[in-house]
Amino acid sequence: xxxxxxxxxxxxxxxxxxxxxxxxxxxxxxxxxxxxxxxxxxxxxxxxxxxxxxxxxxxxxxxxxxxxxxxxxxxxxxxxxxxxxxxxxxxxxxxxxxxxxxxxxxxxxxxxxxxxxxxxxxxxxxxxxxxxxxxxxxxxxxxxxxxxxxxxxxxxx
Numbered sequence: 001x002x003x004x005x006x007x008x009x010x011x012x013x014x015x016x017x018x019x020x021x022x023x024x025x026x027x028x029x030x031x032x033x034x035x036x037x038x039x040x041x042x043x044x045x046x047x048x049x050x051x052x053x054x055x056x057x058x059x060x061x062x063x064x065x066x067x068x069x070x071x072x073x074x075x076x077x078x079x080x081x082x083x084x085x086x087x088x089x090x091x092x093x094x095x096x097x098x099x100x101x102x103x104x105x106x107x108x109x110x111x112x113x114x115x116x117x118x119x120x121x122x123x124x125x126x127x128x129x130x131x132x133x134x135x136x137x138x139x140x141x142x143x144x145x146x147x148x149x150x151x152x153x154x155x156x157x
Contacts, residue, residue, distance in 0.1 A: 022143060026136035033132055049100040050075070051114045054082065055092060062087040071111065075099050082111040 054073035061067065067087035073080055084097060096114035103109045 018147075019140075019144070022140050026133075026140055029136060030129065030133055033129060049098040049103075051096055051098050053094055054084070054097045054111065055094055056084075056089045057081075057091070059089050059091050059093075060087040071095070071097060073097060073099070073111075075103070075109075080109060082109040084111050084113065086113055 052073045052075055054071040056069055057072050058070035060069045069084045069086060069089055071082045071084045073082060080099075082097065082099070084095075089095060097111040098114050099109060099111055
């Protein structure tokens with residue numbers, strides 16, 4: 001049987017302690033990512049603005065691009081007009097909208113539906129964590145393959 005000529009490779013032995021440590025570090029990274037919260041994956045869970053109830057004044061069909069509906073709501077003790085970046089509501093329908101902080105005192109205000117946040121998706125966190133777990137696993141497997149070294153071919157007699 002032939003011995004390896006590289007003495008540094010012989011000192012790198014893959015034991016269960018090494019694998020357990022690598023697995024523990026990967027698990028620690030995932031747990032820390034989970035507890036760091038939504039900010040880690042670019043999700044802002046705090047709504048920016050005040051939620052009020054609005055009435056649809058001019059509905060818009062969802063057939064065209066950039067459809068917007070005119071809404072009327074009470075904000076700061078005054079009746080205000082706004083433009084909702086949505087479609088498909090009926091005239092006179094009441095919906096919850098988010099009025100942005102620092103809205104102008106006069107003119108039409110651009111509002112969004114209260115249930116939505118621009119640029120966020122409920123799937124970002126679980127998908128981000130799944131990708132993080134897969135990258136930890138891939139890094140661990142790569143380390144395992146590098147430490148194991150090349151496999152020897154078995155020749156049938």
